[in-house]
Amino acid sequence: MRLLETVAAHEYGSPAKQLARETGLALPTTYHLLRTLVHEGYLRRDKGLFFLGEAAERLSSSGARQKRRSTVVDALAHWRDVLGVPVYYAVYREGEIEVMCVSDTPGNPAVEEWADFRETGHAHAVGQCLLSQLDEEARRDHLDRYPVQPLTPYTVRDNHSLMRRLDRIRRMEPVTERQEYALGAVCAAIPLTLGATAATMAISLPAHQADRLLPAARQLQAEIGRMLGSLALSISM
Numbered sequence: 001m002r003l004l005e006t007v008a009a010h011e012y013g014s015p016a017k018q019l020a021r022e023t024g025l026a027l028p029t030t031y032h033l034l035r036t037l038v039h040e041g042y043l044r045r046d047k048g049l050f051f052l053g054e055a056a057e058r059l060s061s062s063g064a065r066q067k068r069r070s071t072v073v074d075a076l077a078h079w080r081d082v083l084g085v086p087v088y089y090a091v092y093r094e095g096e097i098e099v100m101c102v103s104d105t106p107g108n109p110a111v112e113e114w115a116d117f118r119e120t121g122h123a124h125a126v127g128q129c130l131l132s133q134l135d136e137e138a139r140r141d142h143l144d145r146y147p148v149q150p151l152t153p154y155t156v157r158d159n160h161s162l163m164r165r166l167d168r169i170r171r172m173e174p175v176t177e178r179q180e181y182a183l184g185a186v187c188a189a190i191p192l193t194l195g196a197t198a199a200t201m202a203i204s205l206p207a208h209q210a211d212r213l214l215p216a217a218r219q220l221q222a223e224i225g226r227m228l229g230s231l232a233l234s235i236s237m
Contacts, residue, residue: 076201
């Protein structure tokens with residue numbers, strides 16, 4: 001590991017003798033470790049100089065992704081505690097709704113996924129918010145694959161009604177649904193601007209606390225606005 005760290009510190013490569021000197025390793029040991037690391041792909045040798053190899057770069061890339069995800073997890077936990085509600089993060093990727101992260105507590109549990117979130121985007125705020133960010137062709141493609149089906153007495157009844165509702169959603173406005181996905185739960189979702197990716201952060205509450213829904217959603221939106229710059233790369237994950 002010391003060898004890898006030392007090689008990484010030399011952008012233009014370093015010879016074995018310099019690496020041995022800087023790491024404090026005996027030269028024969030250094031040569032042995034360097035040969036092993038080159039063989040395993042963690043280093044590469046070019047004209048007597050050693051550079052990081054593809055395997056080390058994959059480790060670095062994986063670590064960066066984990067760090068970005070950790071940033072998102074920490075942010076959701078912070079907002080969960082400030083607002084006292086479960087917080088969700090989701091994206092629309094390759095034609096599918098993907099809930100990437102949920103932060104809740106035993107006292108404020110998330111809505112139970114009793115029907116697949118990917119197939120029931122018409123019924124929950126997360127799905128409606130993501131679909132509202134798509135163009136009409138992409139929406140119709142999604143509904144051809146996952147047509148509207150009633151989940152509760154409050155669910156939108158058909159594809160046409162849903163398309164009309166999506167058209168009425170104003171840009172950057174919170175999207176709300178009340179007991180459309182699950183009886184006893186109300187939800188609100190905030191659209192996020194991440195280049196060409198449709199994304200959202202959302203909250204849920206018990207139906208008897210419905211009066212808290214919009215104020216909490218507005219507060220979340222304000223919090224996101226203050227932090228979005230630092231989170232922009234992280235939440236793309």
